[in-house]
Amino acid sequence: MKEQLTEEWIDSVVGRFALCRRLLSWDSFRCHISYSVREKLKGFNVDAVVVPGGCTKYIQAPDVSWNKPSQSGGDREI
Numbered sequence: 562m563k564e565q566l567t568e569e570w571i572d573s574v575v576g577r578f579a580l581c582r583r584l585l586s587w588d589s590f591r592c593h594i595s596y597s598v599r600e601k602l603k604g605f606n607v608d609a610v611v612v613p614g615g616c617t618k619y620i621q622a623p624d625v626s627w628n629k630p631s632q633s634g635g636d637r638e639i
Contacts, residue, residue: 564592571601586610
């Protein structure tokens with residue numbers, strides 16, 4: 562993953578949902594914290610929070626529990 566690919570992802574995915582101010586949390590991978598990527602996110606009204614190395618496992622559990630109820634599919638328990 563390089564800065565250019567990250568910027569393309571921001572354009573195609575994040576840019577489509579330009580409704581209001583948003584928060585994006587991701588790891589401290591070099592291209593995530595580059596100046597050009599941070600500027601691109603600012604342009605889409607996105608605040609980025611960088612999770613320090615070794616701490617991603619602590620935010621994955623909330624992510625799964627928050628997003629699981631909104632997922633549709635046959636594997637959901639009722």
